[in-house]
Amino acid sequence: xxVADKKPVEEIIDYVTDCKNIxxxxxxxxxxxxxxxxxxxxxxxxxxLRMCFLNQGTEVSIDEITLERQCDHxxxxxxxxxxxxxxxxxxxxxxxxxxxxAEKYHSVPIYPGVNTCFLGATEKRGLWTERCQACGxxxxxxxxxxCPVSRCAKRILNGPCGGSSNGKCEINKDLxxxxxxxxxxxxxxxxxxxxxxxxxxxxxxxxxxxGPRKVVxxxxxx
Amino acid sequence: xxxxxxxxxxxxxxxxxxxxDLIHILRAFEKGADGVYVVxxxxxxxxxxxxxxxxxxxxxxxxxxxxxxxxxxxxVQMYNLSxxxxxxxxxxxxxxxxxxxxxxPNPIKLKKDAAA
Amino acid sequence: xxxxxxxxxxxxxSSGNLAVTSECGPPRGSDPKAVTKKAEMIKDxxxxxxxTDNQTSVTRMSSLAACIxxxxxxxxxxxxxxxxxxxxxxxxxxxLGAASFDIFNMLCLSGDHQSFGDCPQxxxxxxxxxxxxxxxxxxxxxxxxxxxxxxxxRPPQMFVGAAxxxxxxxxxxxxxxxxxxxxxxxxxxxxxxxxxxxxxEEWMKQVCDRGLHEKVYILAGVTPLKSVGMAKFMKNRVPGxxxxxxxxxxxxxxxxxxxxxxxxxxCVETIERLKSVEGVKGFHIMAIEWEEKVPGIVERxxxxxxxxxxxxx
Ligand code: SF4
Ligand code: SF4
Numbered sequence: 005x006x007v008a009d010k011k012p013v014e015e016i017i018d019y020v021t022d023c024k025n026i027x028x029x030x031x032x033x034x035x036x037x038x039x040x041x042x043x044x045x046x047x048x049x050x051x052x053l054r055m056c057f058l059n060q061g062t063e064v065s066i067d068e069i070t071l072e073r074q075c076d077h078x079x080x081x082x083x084x085x086x087x088x089x090x091x092x093x094x095x096x097x098x099x100x101x102x103x104x105x106a107e108k109y110h111s112v113p114i115y116p117g118v119n120t121c122f123l124g125a126t127e128k129r130g131l132w133t134e135r136c137q138a139c140g141x142x143x144x145x146x147x148x149x150x151c152p153v154s155r156c157a158k159r160i161l162n163g164p165c166g167g168s169s170n171g172k173c174e175i176n177k178d179l180x181x182x183x184x185x186x187x188x189x190x191x192x193x194x195x196x197x198x199x200x201x202x203x204x205x206x207x208x209x210x211x212x213x214x215g216p217r218k219v220v221x222x223x224x225x226x
Numbered sequence: 227x228x229x230x231x232x233x234x235x236x237x238x239x240x241x242x243x244x245x246x247d248l249i250h251i252l253r254a255f256e257k258g259a260d261g262v263y264v265v266x267x268x269x270x271x272x273x274x275x276x277x278x279x280x281x282x283x284x285x286x287x288x289x290x291x292x293x294x295x296x297x298x299x300x301x302v303q304m305y306n307l308s309x310x311x312x313x314x315x316x317x318x319x320x321x322x323x324x325x326x327x328x329x330x331p332n333p334i335k336l337k338k339d340a341a342a
Numbered sequence: 343x344x345x346x347x348x349x350x351x352x353x354x355x356s357s358g359n360l361a362v363t364s365e366c367g368p369p370r371g372s373d374p375k376a377v378t379k380k381a382e383m384i385k386d387x388x389x390x391x392x393x394t395d396n397q398t399s400v401t402r403m404s405s406l407a408a409c410i411x412x413x414x415x416x417x418x419x420x421x422x423x424x425x426x427x428x429x430x431x432x433x434x435x436x437x438l439g440a441a442s443f444d445i446f447n448m449l450c451l452s453g454d455h456q457s458f459g460d461c462p463q464x465x466x467x468x469x470x471x472x473x474x475x476x477x478x479x480x481x482x483x484x485x486x487x488x489x490x491x492x493x494x495x496r497p498p499q500m501f502v503g504a505a506x507x508x509x510x511x512x513x514x515x516x517x518x519x520x521x522x523x524x525x526x527x528x529x530x531x532x533x534x535x536x537x538x539x540x541x542x543e544e545w546m547k548q549v550c551d552r553g554l555h556e557k558v559y560i561l562a563g564v565t566p567l568k569s570v571g572m573a574k575f576m577k578n579r580v581p582g583x584x585x586x587x588x589x590x591x592x593x594x595x596x597x598x599x600x601x602x603x604x605x606x607x608x609c610v611e612t613i614e615r616l617k618s619v620e621g622v623k624g625f626h627i628m629a630i631e632w633e634e635k636v637p638g639i640v641e642r643x644x645x646x647x648x649x650x651x652x653x654x655x
Contacts, residue, residue, distance in 0.1 A: 013294055044249065048291070051252040055295040058256075058334035063341065157455050158426070158466065162473040162522060164515075165452045166507045166534065169581035175455045187512050200518050202526055205430075205474045205489065213469075 005034035005125070006098040007132040008041060008118040013052055016094060019115040023064065023092040026053065028117065029083070029105070030070030031097035038132055040118045041096030043070040049096070049117060074101025080108050087112055123154070140210025140217060146203065148189035155182035161203040229312050231319035243267075244277025251288040255297055258335040261326035262288075263303040265318060271308070278306060297333060301326065343529075343559075347483070349446035349501035350418045351390040353651045354624075355530065355559040360617065361624030362645050363420065363532065363561060364636050365392035366412075368403035377408045380633045381417045387640040388627070389648055390418040390447055392532070396427065399459025406436055410443050420503070421445050424453025429469040430478070430489055437482060441498030448500045449532065450475040473526040476502055480527040503530035506560075508545035509538065509584035517548045524558045531558050532626040535565040535576070537608075538584040539615055546621045555621030562616045563626045566635055567605035570594045606635060606642075613643040 020026055028050045036042030050068045057064040067090075072079045074097035087093070087109045095102040096117040106114040122134040137154040143161075144151060153159050157175045164183030167174025171184040190196050208214070240246065243266035254262050264285055266278030282304045289299035303322060307314045345356050354361045364384050369376035381391060391412060395405040409419035421440050428436065440448070452472045456464050470478060479502045481487050486497040504523045508516060520531065536542045542562070549555055567573045570593040577585035589608060596604040609627075616622050625645070629636050640646045 013291070044247070047249045048252060051249060051256055052291050052295060054256055055252070055291075055297055055334055058337055059296045061337045061341070157457075158452055158471070159468040160452055160471040162471050162526070164510070164512070164519075165472075166505060166510055167454065167581045168511050170511060174581050175457050181511075184512050187515055191514070196514065199515055200522055200525075202473060202477075202522060205470060205477065208469065 005037055005123070006100070006120060007038045007122050007124040007134075008035050008098050008120045009038075010040050010045070011117055011119055013049070013056075016049070016115065016117055017053065017056060020053070020092045020094065023090075025090045025092075026064060026066045027083075027086075027090045027093045028053070028066060028068050029074070029093055029095045029097070030068070031074045031095075031101050032070055032072050033075075033097075035097055035101075035118060036070075037126065039130075041098075043068075045096055046070050049094070071097075074098075075104055077104075077108070080104060083109075137211070139206075139208070140214075141207060143203070143206075146198070146201070147186050148193060148195070148198075150182060150185045150189055152182050152186065155180075155185070161206060229316045231316045232323040235319050235323060242272065242274050242277040243281035244272070244274055246281050246284055248284045248287050248291075251284065251302060252291060255292065255301070255332060255334070258332055258338065260329070260332045260335070261301040261303070261322060263305060263318070263322045265305045265307060265315065268306050268308050298329060300329060301332070343557075346529075347446050347499045347501045348444070349390075349499075350651055351420070351447050351530070352501040354389050354649055357649070357651065359624075359649045360622075360645060361390075361559070361561060362388045362640055362648065363390045363392060363624070363626045364388045364633070365394060365420075365626070365628050366408070366633065367394045367397055367631070368405065368408040370400070370402050372403060374411050377403070377411045378415055381412050381415060383633050384636045385415075385417045387637040387646060387648065389624075390420050392420040392422055392449060392626070395422040395424045395451070395453065396459070397454070399426070399454050399456045399461070401460055406440055406445075409440065409445050413443050413445060418447065419445055420447040420449055421500075422449045422451060423475065424451045425468055425470050425472060425475055426453035426456065426466050429467050433470065433475065433478065434482065434488055437479060437498050437500070438494070441496070441500070444499075446499055446501055447503070448479060449503045449505065450479065450528075451505055472504060473523060476504060476523065476526040476528055501529055502527055503532060504528035505534070506531045507534040507582050508536070508542050509534060510582045516545060517552060517554070520549060520558075521552065521554055524554060528558055530623075531560045533560065533563040534582060535563045535628060536612060536616065537576075537589050538586045539612060541584060542616070543619055546619050550621050559623040560621055561624040561626040562613075562619075562622050563628060564609050564612050564616075565628045565630060566609040566632065566639065567593055567601075568632065569598070569601045569605070570596075572605075606639060609639055610642045613639070613645070617643075 028046045030041050030043050030046035046068045050066045054066050088111055090112055093112050093114045094117040095105050095114055099120040102114055102116045123136040124132050124134045127133055134154050139153050152161055156163055157173050164181055168181040173179040173181045243264050251262050264281050266281050272278045285302055285304040288302045293299040305318045345352055366380045393405045393408045396402055405422050409421045412419040450472045456466050479500050482498050483500055486494050506520050573585055573590045573593045576583045613625055627636055
């Protein structure tokens with residue numbers, strides 16, 4: 005899923021400081037799972053903003069809505085009738101949702117309410133870690149199912165570097181060295197000899213490097 | 227045992243403090259409460275294992291938000307006591323009451339009243 | 343191994359002499375004397391000098407520019423290049439730039455992570471990794487081609503090397519990793535500083551058992567310790583460094599003012615011992631900000647005078 009983290013409330017207050025009608029808009033998908041932008045977080049942010057404004061003696065109306073998804077036309081339509089009532093919408097969806105909102109509703113400023121962080125997994129409640137950088141050309145088949153692109157601090161495809169120490173990455177003792185994980189996994193699969201296959205120079209044109217990407221599937225288009 | 231506690235404390239009963247959500251505490255302040263305190267079982271003595279520990283975390287989150295909004299984090303407090311300890315319950319009620327009297331009313335209540 | 347480039351280092355190695363290299367870190371400024379002064383001190387005692395490339399991710403004068411200064415004073419440079427800061431366009435371009443000054447040696451590295459340096463908020467590139475960089479240099483040199491497939495006019499003639507750490511984790515792949523670097527095109531190897539000679543010997547034995555020592559020239563890395571503090575720092579703080587307790591103790595048992603001398607004694611003894619290890623073809627003396635000690639170490643280790651083999655120009 006897409007993992008996001010809360011934005012500091014001070015920053016959000018700065019965006020909407022002169023607004024009178026604000027909508028805090030949550031999303032029921034990834035950001036709900038990572039507890040950054042679901043219904044609960046919408047409630048807390050809205051309440052916090054209300055108290056802030058009340059305490060400043062300014063009267064601001066703050067509404068709360070949480071959509072099923074903000075990255076889908078269909079669900080965004082649900083606020084068609086109310087959107088232009090607001091002079092600011094704070095979207096707690098990931099960056100995709102925020103932009104999709106902005107593309108759909110031209111006259112209202114849409115502000116991000118979370119920091120979108122990475123594609124990752126919930127290791128346990130309150131701990132999310134990165135697993136994929138969407139390089140567009142998945143190489144997990146040759147790395148024992150562990151991604152060096154997203155999990156090695158230097159994206160080394162023929163690792164490890166000289167900094168791997170006791171299974172940890174040189175940049176941080178709390179971070180597993182991706183290449184240690186890959187080697188452990190190859191060993192467990194009895195495929196350690198595969199380690200000696202050299203990974204050739206990667207075509208990064210399917211990655212961010214190639215510019216904004218598109219997936220076109222005519223077979224499923226209507 | 228009939229013990230007297232300050233009359234301006236309004237008690238909300240819950241099966242376990244773990245039921246409290248951050249938003250419940252915030253809503254109370256939004257509506258004008260001057261203080262909120264949560265009384266849970268002793269740490270380690272939760273019937274649901276960690277309910278009172280979760281409650282403490284939420285109280286801490288509420289405290290941060292109240293500081294940020296200028297209402298004041300001291301207005302929210304977590305206490306722990308054993309379920310049978312009536313006198314301590316009263317003592318905490320008095321303590322909290324005194325603290326709130328000292329802090330004065332919730333500033334947003336004052337602003338609301340002034341605006342009305 | 344037949345000679346493939348005009349590199350003096352390659353010639354010395356292929357002639358069967360023990361090679362000696364050292365390194366200089368470029369300055370945090372633009373004064374060329376900061377490079378040439380260091381080079382002047384050691385030039386008659388070593389065959390070639392590595393110039394580090396923004397080592398530990400701290401911004402410094404470019405390795406290529408410093409190499410050119412060396413070249414102009416008649417010292418043979420080894421251009422270090424990390425993959426952290428350049429994409430494949432910049433890498434190929436810098437290789438050509440180096441070749442235009444007839445720089446004939448290159449060491450391919452991935453580089454320390456930028457979080458260690460003075461720009462922790464910067465991006466890193468890592469378009470290629472160090473093994474892919476080795477492959478790139480070979481493609482450019484041996485096939486005369488760019489990565490994009492076009493021909494290079496006057497291809498570079500680089501003797502290419504890589505680093506190896508005989509003490510690195512995970513231990514299962516210490517030797518396979520070397521094999522991979524050789525398969526990627528490494529022709530010489532400069533190792534991490536060696537303090538634990540027993541462990542190094544074990545590694546070399548496995549290297550020789552696989553016949554890898556026939557395929558690559560291995561230069562054993564040594565660094566003289568200046569003090570017990572440095573010994574402890576290397577032992578505890580530098581990832582992948584193995585400083586045995588008896589070395590730390592030997593430094594600690596030496597009075598403070600004698601410690602630099604003792605550090606050099608250890609270094610010379612280490613070289614003496616490593617000379618008889620099968621597969622060791624030379625030494626890489628990294629005297630970090632202590633270049634003035636290199637001549638003494640080379641002399642005492644019986645590696646002076648250096649053979650008279652010039653690079654072709
Ligand atoms: S190889 Fe690419 S697609 Fe596969 S997990 Fe890694 S970043 Fe994602
Ligand atoms: S220590 Fe491991 S994870 Fe960290 S940069 Fe080196 S190879 Fe990558």
